[in-house]
Amino acid sequence: MATVKLLTDEEADAIPEVKAVFDDIRATRGSDFINNVWRALANDPKGLKRTWEHLKSVMAVPGALDPKTREMIYIAVSAANSCSYCVHSHTAAARAKGMSEEEHGELMQIIALASMTNGLVTALQVPVDPEFEVD
Amino acid sequence: MATVKLLTDEEADAIPEVKAVFDDIRATRGSDFINNVWRALANDPKGLKRTWEHLKSVMAVPGALDPKTREMIYIAVSAANSCSYCVHSHTAAARAKGMSEEEHGELMQIIALASMTNGLVTALQVPVDPEFEVD
Amino acid sequence: MATVKLLTDEEADAIPEVKAVFDDIRATRGSDFINNVWRALANDPKGLKRTWEHLKSVMAVPGALDPKTREMIYIAVSAANSCSYCVHSHTAAARAKGMSEEEHGELMQIIALASMTNGLVTALQVPVDPEFEVD
Amino acid sequence: MATVKLLTDEEADAIPEVKAVFDDIRATRGSDFINNVWRALANDPKGLKRTWEHLKSVMAVPGALDPKTREMIYIAVSAANSCSYCVHSHTAAARAKGMSEEEHGELMQIIALASMTNGLVTALQVPVDPEFEVD
Amino acid sequence: MATVKLLTDEEADAIPEVKAVFDDIRATRGSDFINNVWRALANDPKGLKRTWEHLKSVMAVPGALDPKTREMIYIAVSAANSCSYCVHSHTAAARAKGMSEEEHGELMQIIALASMTNGLVTALQVPVDPEFEVD
Amino acid sequence: MATVKLLTDEEADAIPEVKAVFDDIRATRGSDFINNVWRALANDPKGLKRTWEHLKSVMAVPGALDPKTREMIYIAVSAANSCSYCVHSHTAAARAKGMSEEEHGELMQIIALASMTNGLVTALQVPVDPEFEVD
Numbered sequence: 001m002a003t004v005k006l007l008t009d010e011e012a013d014a015i016p017e018v019k020a021v022f023d024d025i026r027a028t029r030g031s032d033f034i035n036n037v038w039r040a041l042a043n044d045p046k047g048l049k050r051t052w053e054h055l056k057s058v059m060a061v062p063g064a065l066d067p068k069t070r071e072m073i074y075i076a077v078s079a080a081n082s083c084s085y086c087v088h089s090h091t092a093a094a095r096a097k098g099m100s101e102e103e104h105g106e107l108m109q110i111i112a113l114a115s116m117t118n119g120l121v122t123a124l125q126v127p128v129d130p131e132f133e134v135d
Numbered sequence: 136m137a138t139v140k141l142l143t144d145e146e147a148d149a150i151p152e153v154k155a156v157f158d159d160i161r162a163t164r165g166s167d168f169i170n171n172v173w174r175a176l177a178n179d180p181k182g183l184k185r186t187w188e189h190l191k192s193v194m195a196v197p198g199a200l201d202p203k204t205r206e207m208i209y210i211a212v213s214a215a216n217s218c219s220y221c222v223h224s225h226t227a228a229a230r231a232k233g234m235s236e237e238e239h240g241e242l243m244q245i246i247a248l249a250s251m252t253n254g255l256v257t258a259l260q261v262p263v264d265p266e267f268e269v270d
Numbered sequence: 271m272a273t274v275k276l277l278t279d280e281e282a283d284a285i286p287e288v289k290a291v292f293d294d295i296r297a298t299r300g301s302d303f304i305n306n307v308w309r310a311l312a313n314d315p316k317g318l319k320r321t322w323e324h325l326k327s328v329m330a331v332p333g334a335l336d337p338k339t340r341e342m343i344y345i346a347v348s349a350a351n352s353c354s355y356c357v358h359s360h361t362a363a364a365r366a367k368g369m370s371e372e373e374h375g376e377l378m379q380i381i382a383l384a385s386m387t388n389g390l391v392t393a394l395q396v397p398v399d400p401e402f403e404v405d
Numbered sequence: 406m407a408t409v410k411l412l413t414d415e416e417a418d419a420i421p422e423v424k425a426v427f428d429d430i431r432a433t434r435g436s437d438f439i440n441n442v443w444r445a446l447a448n449d450p451k452g453l454k455r456t457w458e459h460l461k462s463v464m465a466v467p468g469a470l471d472p473k474t475r476e477m478i479y480i481a482v483s484a485a486n487s488c489s490y491c492v493h494s495h496t497a498a499a500r501a502k503g504m505s506e507e508e509h510g511e512l513m514q515i516i517a518l519a520s521m522t523n524g525l526v527t528a529l530q531v532p533v534d535p536e537f538e539v540d
Numbered sequence: 541m542a543t544v545k546l547l548t549d550e551e552a553d554a555i556p557e558v559k560a561v562f563d564d565i566r567a568t569r570g571s572d573f574i575n576n577v578w579r580a581l582a583n584d585p586k587g588l589k590r591t592w593e594h595l596k597s598v599m600a601v602p603g604a605l606d607p608k609t610r611e612m613i614y615i616a617v618s619a620a621n622s623c624s625y626c627v628h629s630h631t632a633a634a635r636a637k638g639m640s641e642e643e644h645g646e647l648m649q650i651i652a653l654a655s656m657t658n659g660l661v662t663a664l665q666v667p668v669d670p671e672f673e674v675d
Numbered sequence: 676m677a678t679v680k681l682l683t684d685e686e687a688d689a690i691p692e693v694k695a696v697f698d699d700i701r702a703t704r705g706s707d708f709i710n711n712v713w714r715a716l717a718n719d720p721k722g723l724k725r726t727w728e729h730l731k732s733v734m735a736v737p738g739a740l741d742p743k744t745r746e747m748i749y750i751a752v753s754a755a756n757s758c759s760y761c762v763h764s765h766t767a768a769a770r771a772k773g774m775s776e777e778e779h780g781e782l783m784q785i786i787a788l789a790s791m792t793n794g795l796v797t798a799l800q801v802p803v804d805p806e807f808e809v810d
């Protein structure tokens with residue numbers, strides 16, 4: 001269904017640059033499972049490495065926001081961008097990082113509300129209040 | 136700039152249904168400030184009331200997610216939906232509810248990352264892994 | 271502010287292909303006013319002609335839907351696509367073709383509602399019911 | 406395929422708040438059929454009730470726009486927001502409320518045209534004509 | 541799965557206006573294959589003709605950009621607009637017109653990068669530098 | 676207008692991590708001009724560095740696609756994502772890298788056409804032809 005071939009483990013292992021990234025994904029996540037997005041990206045080893053390292057530096061490094069909150073924000077963006085795959089993969093990730101069903105329900109309602117007011121404000125072309133300006 | 140007139144306080148006070156909503160916004164927020172989106176919506180008193188009550192029931196009621204996190208999710212959706220007004224108003228709201236500049240910086244980077252992988256996954260049409268399916 | 275120059279009447283009149291389209295816009299609309307989108311498109315006379323003729327064949331020809339309804343649908347799409355210019359120009363057009371403020375208010379609420387359920391359904395990845403399938 | 410379980414009638418009936426909404430959907434529509442979006446939302450009874458009551462107050466109440474036109478606007482927004490489920494469900498609803506195939510064809514062409522000029526105007530960053538400003 | 545019936549060759553041949561367009565698609569492309577979008581559009585013969593002639597005049601006419609580059613731009617827009625069908629059909633078209641896998645990989649990385657900075661800039665509401673203004 | 680302060684050269688020079696990135700932007704581009712997006716990102720030095728290095732590795736490295744084509748693809752994505760700033764900055768960049776006005780006009784027409792068929796195909800929910808599947 002993808003517009004490129006999804007590389008099998010055998011095919012990935014045959015390309016050293018790909019193997020190195022797949023090994024790092026497995027080590028970082030503590031799991032053998034490599035999901036399809038990486039198998040698709042593996043057709044372009046440089047792109048695979050760039051994407052993985054970018055993602056790892058944002059999502060897998062301690063900071064002000066906890067891992068669960070990061071995944072919930074990721075779901076919100078992915079839903080607004082209509083990325084079906086990303087909604088699925090990051091909903092699974094958020095649950096794995098502790099999102100409760102109650103939190104998921106609230107997230108859904110915030111996405112719904114924000115989408116509603118986004119549509120409304122854009123349809124009305126409301127000008128930004130000077131009170132919201134920074135500087 | 137809006138496609139409707141923005142009602143002044145005087146005009147709003149002259150319409151009982153609008154006055155009631157504006158009073159409730161002021162009471163709920165503990166502030167006299169009524170931002171432009173409500174002044175635009177006030178042209179349709181029923182729509183104003185429906186939108187405010189929906190928003191209040193999602194954002195101003197205690198639940199599993201704290202107010203700051205809710206606003207950060209709101210920013211994420213608004214950015215992905217290209218709603219300039221909404222990004223401005225909810226960034227101000229998130230700061231008012233305690234979002235630090237470090238948290239804002241991380242939020243920006245998660246929005247950036249998610250937008251990137253959303254675009255990439257859609258361009259590659261990656262199929263959902265069966266491992267992500269619920270049920 | 272545009273990424274191309276907006277042609278003045280003088281500049282437009284100097285290019286026969288552009289003049290012909292501007293003349294047709296004026297005749298079709300019964301007005302001397304040429305709005306900015308056509309002045310921007312005039313940098314590419316072939317693109318100008320193609321766009322105008324496409325628009326005219328969809329919007330200015332009698333059919334099953336009346337002109338006011340067509341403009342309201344145009345507003346709905348333009349808001350969902352975050353096209354500020356298009357929301358402005360087609361709201362003006364819808365009013366010129368008879369849209370009442372009550373109708374405008376209802377249109378805003380349908381856009382708001384649809385945006386909400388669009389966001390919600392995408393965030394939940396709800397599968398299409400077989401009952402909705404055609405054929 | 407959804408990121409939550411779709412509740413069966415049996416499961417829905419076991420939760421009084423869900424049962425009440427499902428009963429109201431059936432009564433309002435005069436049909437026993439409950440489509441998947443409500444079965445997904447039923448995982449969060451408060452969210453289900455909020456969404457249904459919002460939708461009912463916009464779509465199932467008499468007003469300036471007739472039910473068929475409301476559904477056609479809903480389709481337009483849903484298409485622009487790439488909500489596959491919503492396009493399917495509201496196309497079925499519009500047909501049930503009397504949309505002819507000729508009207509559907511014209512709707513498709515207006516969505517196509519608006520999407521085209523939305524893309525073009527955004528790519529050219531055309532500034533809003535002062536003639537379109539309200540106030 | 542479409543919201544309209546997909547016309548078979550037999551059904552298409554029975555409608556002279558549809559047959560004429562299908563014949564022209566086959567002649568222009570030098571192939572007997574008619575893909576689904578045309579079979580769906582064939583329900584509205586005027587819309588079919590308008591869409592095909594618009595597409596042909598932009599894509600199948602010599603100009604400053606070569607056919608392969610045109611298709612790569614088409615993929616980029618289609619991915620950003622989350623049009624699954626369009627990403628599939630234009631990726632196939634780009635390959636048929638000579639896009640190498642290396643070029644495809646670079647295209648994917650530019651789409652990813654642009655999506656990232658688009659999201660970031662919108663989330664930060666960065667004002668346009670005067671240096672970028674035309675005129 | 677941004678939701679963060681835009682750092683001046685003086686403020687940027689006071690933060691070694693920011694200064695290093697600004698120096699590299701100037702050296703890579705052979706110009707003293709630092710546009711606003713980098714001044715906004717400079718509030719988060721790590722995010723600034725990550726974004727710049729990602730961008731540089733995709734756009735400023737020789738590959739299969741020439742710099743002008745890369746910028747035109749960037750414009751296409753930015754327009755579809757409604758990023759006003761990005762359309763402006765990358766249109767300027769494409770012109771600086773040799774895009775002619777004729778090429779710009781054709782780019783606009785492809786964006787318009789793709790947006791049109793994207794909207795149409797999504798509104799019709801056309802299923803992908805098996806002929807387009809890879810593998």
